Amino acid sequence: MNTSTQIRYAQVLLFLSCFTIGLLSAQEPSAWHPVGDKIKSSWAATVDPKNPFPEYPRPHLVREHWQNLNGLWEYAIVPGKLGAAPGSYEGQVLVPFAVESALSGVGRTVGKDSTLWYRRTVTLDKKLRKQRVILHFGAVDWQCDVYVNGQKAGSHAGGFDPFSIDITHHLTKGANQEVVVGVWDPTNEGPQPNGKQVVRPHGIWYTPVTGIWQTVWLEGVPETHITTTKHTPDIDHGKLFVQTAVESAKAGDQLRISAWKGQEKIAEQTVAVGADVSLQVSDAELWSPSNPFLYDLKVAVLRKGKVVDEVSSYFAMRKISMGLDAKGIQRMLLNNEFVFHYGPLDQGWWPDGLYTAPSDEALRFDIEKTKAMGFNMIRKHIKVEPARWYYHCDKLGLLVWQDMPSGDLGGNHWDMRPGITSGRQHDKDRSPESEAIYRKEWKAIMDALHNFPSIVVWVPFNEAWGQFKTEEITEWTMKYDPSRLVNSASGGNFFPTGHIFDIHNYPDAVMPRPKLFGNKQILVLGEFGGLGLPVEGHTWQDKDNWGYQSFKNADELKHRYQGLVKDLARLIPMGLSAAVYTQTTDVEVETNGLMTYDRAVVKMPETELHQWHQQLYQIKID
Template sequence: MTRPTIVPMDLPDTAFPYPRPQLVRAGWASLDGWWEFAFDDQDRGLDEGWYDGRPLARRIRVPFPYQSGTSGVGTREVHEIMWYSRSFEVPAGWTFGELLLHFGAVDYAAEVWVNGRMAGRNRGGHVPFYFNIAPYLRPGPNRVTVRVEDRQDPYQPRGKQSASGKPVRIYYWCTSGIWQSVWLEPVPAVRIDHLRILSAQPDGMLAVQANLHAPFGAWEAELDVFDGIESDHLIARTRAGTHAAHIVLSTRIASPQPWTPSNPHLYRLRVRLYHQGTLLDSVESYTGLRKIELRDGYFHLNGERIFLLMVLDQGYWPDTLLAAPSDAALRADIGWIKRFGFNGVRKHQKIECERWLYWCDRMGLMVWEEMPNARGWSTKAEERLLIEWLRAILRDLNHPSIIAWVPLVENLGFPELTMHPEQHSYLEQMVGRTRMLDATRPVIDNDGWHHTDLTDVCTIHDYTYPVDKLLARYTDTLRTGRPPDKGWSRDTSLFLDGARYRGQPIVLSEVGGYLMEASEVAPERRDRLYDAYGVVRSDGELAERYRVLMEGLATLPFLAGVCYTQLADIEHERNGLLTALREPKIDPDAVLALHRRLWPTA
C-alpha cells in the first residue's frame, strides 16, 4: 500500500488556550509540547520499570497522535502500546492544597506515574480525566510518565477509526495515545468541583448548582452574572449557604437576551466559595438562555419553530487526524459551517474537545452530540460504551449549543439489534440513562434506522439518487405524514419490531454525500464506496447537484430538518463541501443564498 503523504504543521508548542472553558480558574500551565516517547510492541515496559523516570528514546509533540506528522513521529504503522515521559517544574509562586494533572483525551487506556509512583488509571479514549499529584511532588524537577494501550479492538468505542489500523470504506486512520491537551491546575483542597446549569430559560430564570469537592460543614456560595461572555457589567448577584456538599443558586436576569444561532448571546458567570467570610475558591463559566422543544412534529427554539439545517462534521484533519491542529482550526471549521448558511452541525462519531463546543456556543451553531461507537457486541463493550457516554454528557451538558444527544448510529456495535432482545433492551437503557442525566434535550436512540419506541426524533439516512427517485420514496409521507416503513440501506426497517412511529419530528439526518470522482483512488476501495453514493466529476457539477437536492427536499413540508453529508473530505471519502485542506469546492455565498431562500426559518 502506498505510504500516505504526511505534511507536518509549523505550530508553537502550545497551540491551545485554556482547555476547559466551562469551568475556568486563573492559574494553570500547559504541558503540551515535546515529550519523550517510545513504542513498546513487546510489552516489556512494565516489567522493566519504564515508569521509574528513565529517558525514552524518541520525541513526540503532544497533543498530536504518533500517526501525525505534526507529532514528529509520523508513522501510520500499528503500535498498540506506547510510553510518554517529560519533566516539569511547578511554576514559582503557586500555592495550592492539591495539584491536578489533567488529560483532555487519551485513546484508549492510560496509566500515569509521577516520580515513579502510580498516580492513577483511566479507560476511555474520548473523555477527560485528572489526578491529584500533590502527594508525589518533590522540590525542583518532577517527572510524569504515561503508558497507553490502544488495541485494534472492535469492542472498544472507536468511532470512525478503522479496527484494522488501515483506512477502508468509511473508516479512517487511527488516532492513538494523547490527542488532547495536558495541563496542570493548582486548586485549594476545599473547592468547587463542578458547576451544573440546572435552568437557563429564555425568560431570564437562571439556576446553577455548585458541587463541592468534599463536604465542609457550613459554607456559602455567591453567583455573579455579567451581561456578555467578556463583559464586566454585573447584572445579577445571589448568595446562599448550606451544610451539604452542593448548593443551588437561583436568580432572574432582567431584560434577557435568548441564545439563538443568529444572536448567540452568552452571559459570563462567576461563582465564589466562602467559609466564615473567607474566600476559598473562585471559578468562571458562562451560559446561554435557550429552550429546545419538540411540538407538532417540529423543533422549537425559545418558543419559535425552527428548521434544522445541518451539516455532518467528522472532525478529521489530513495530518493530525482526530486531533485538531489548533484552536484556530476548530474556530475556522465553525466559521465555514456558518458561512454556508447552516444553523446546526451533527458531530459524527466523535466527542469533540470542549474548545470546539465553546466556539459553537459563541458563534451560534446548534449541535447534535454523538457517541463514538464500537464495532462488536459483548458485555465488556456494553460497559465501555455506557460509562464513556455518560462521562461525555456530564462534561458537556452545560453547553447551550447542544440540542440533542445521540448514543448510537446505524446499529454500530449492535450487529444483531433486530434479532437480539438483549441488544434492544440495552439500547433502551442507554436512552433512559441519558434522560436521567439530562431531561431538557431530545435523545435520538439509533440515528438512521431501527428506532425503538423511545426515540424523540425519527431520523432517516437516505442517499437515494437521483433526486426524483429520492422524493418518490416520500410520496405516501406527503399524504399520510408517516415516514416509509423501510430505510434506504439494504431495505432496512425504520423501526424495530414492536416499535412504531408516534408523530416524532422527521429529520433526514444523512443525505447527499456526493463523491468527487478521483482516478487515484484504488479500484478495490472505490467500487464499494462509490456504488453507495452519487458521483460528480467537477465542482460545478457538485454545485448543481447540491442545488437540485436542496430544492427537492424543500418540497417535503413534513421535514423538521436535514443534515448534508458532509463538511470536508476525509482521506478517500471525497464528499465534502470543502476539501480536506478546507478549501471550498462550491461558492459558500451561493449556498447561503439558496438556504435562505428555501428555509427562511433556519
C-alpha cells in the same frame, strides 16, 4: 562557468547541504518536523513544537493559575499491555498529536499488542507549588496509567472524555517533576468506543488514533476548591439552575453565584455549599444561531466572607423542545418556535493531525466556514471534540447534534426497513464488559458537555453500529438530561423511543412517513448527499478516492447539490424538521466533502450556498 559545470556545482552544494542537515539532525534528535508524504493543511506550517495549543483548554471552569504541558515528550512503543514503564525511550513525540499522525513527528502505528509510553520532566511553575496540583488530560485514547516521580498516580479508561488526577502527594522537593503515561488502545479490535478508527483503514474507516490527543495541563487550586458546575436554563420561567461540586469544603462554607450581562450583574445568590441555586434571569436575551448571546457566570467559595476559590464561566438562555404543528406533525422547536435544522455531518478529522486540529485557529476554521456557507447546525459524527470546539460553536451560533462514538461493531444486524418496531428484536447482544464501557463513557461525555448551550440533541447510536438495548439506553439518556432532545439511533434500527425518527438515504433527500409511529416523533433526514468531487493535489491518495455519487467538475456538483436543496424545501412543509448533509470535508479516501481534506478548496461558492440555505429557514409551516 559552462552549463554542465554549473549543474555539477549545484549538485555538490545540494549534497553538502543535505549532509549538513543530516549531521545536525543526528546531533539534535529533539528536532521536530511533520512526517509522512500525505497532504497537510496550511496550519501544519504554523505549529510551534515549543507551545502547541497555548489556549486555556476549559472554557467553563476558568482559573488564573495553570501550566500547559503540550510540547515534546519522550516516547517508546513496547510489546505488551501496560505494565511497568520502560527503562529507555526511543525518540520524541509532539503532544497533543496522536503518535500515528504526521504532526506527532512519529507517524507510527501501535496496535493492541503494544503499549505507547510517554515521559516528560516538568519544571513546575512557582505559582502552582504552594497549592494543590491537578494534572488534567483533555483526552487519551484509550486506557492509560499515569505515574508521577515513579509512583502510580491514577488510571483512566475512555478515549473521548476529559479526566483529572490530584498529584500533590506525588510531588517531590524542587521544581522538576517526572510524569510518565502508558497507553494501551486496541482500536477496533476491542469492545470500547473507537468511532471511525480501524487497524486497516479503507473506505469510510480511517487511521488509528492512539494516546494523548488533547491538551495536557497542570492547575493550581486551594485545598477547598470547585470541581464542577452544571448550568441548565429554563427560558419559560426565566431561570438558570446551577449545581456546584466542591472538594474539601468545611462546615459553614458558602457558595456565591452571580450572572452577568457584560459589566452588569443581573442576578446573585449566596447559599450553603451543596445547595442548588436558581438564578432569576428576567427578560432574557435568548441564544440562537442568529443571536448567539452568552451571559457570564461567576462561582466563588466563601469562608467567613472571604473568597477561598473562584472560577468564571458562561451560559446561555435557550430551549430545545418538540411540539405539534397545525397538521398534527411533531416539529423541532428552538425557543418555542420552529427552526429548520440544516448542517453538515462533521467528522472532525485532519490530514496532518487526525483527531487533533493543528491549532485552535484551525479548529475554529471549520465552524466559521460552516456558518459562512449558511448552515445553522452541525452533527458531530461519532467523535467528541475538545471543549474549545464547542465554545466556538457557542460563540459563533451553531446548533450541535452530538453523537456517541460507536464501538463493538462485530455481529451487528442492520435492518433499515422503516416499519421495524420493538416487536421485532434487532439489538446487538453485547458482553457485560462492552455494555459497562459504553454506559460509563456515554455518561462521562454527557457530563463533560452539559454546559455547552450549542448542544441541543444527543445521539446515542449511529445506524446499527453496536446498537444495543435501544429503548433502555434512550430512556436513560432522556431522563439523565431532560433539557435536550434525544435522537435514539440516527439511521439505525428503529424503535418507538426517543424524540426523533431519523433515516439515512444517499444521495437523495427523502423523509420518514409522518404517521409511521403515530406522529409521536420529530421527522429527520440524518444523513444524505455524499456528493463526491476529488480535487487534484488535495486528495489523501492519487487514485481510488470515492463519494456516494461522484462528479467530474464543480459545475456538475453544484447543479446536483442545488437540486437536493430544492428537494428539502419541498419536504419541510410536509413535516421534515432537520437534515444533515454528508459532509464538511473530505476524509482520507472519501471525497464527498464541501471542502477538501486540507481545507484548501471550498468546492462550491460559499455565497451561493449561503443564499440557497437561507431559503430553507424562511419556509412557513401551518
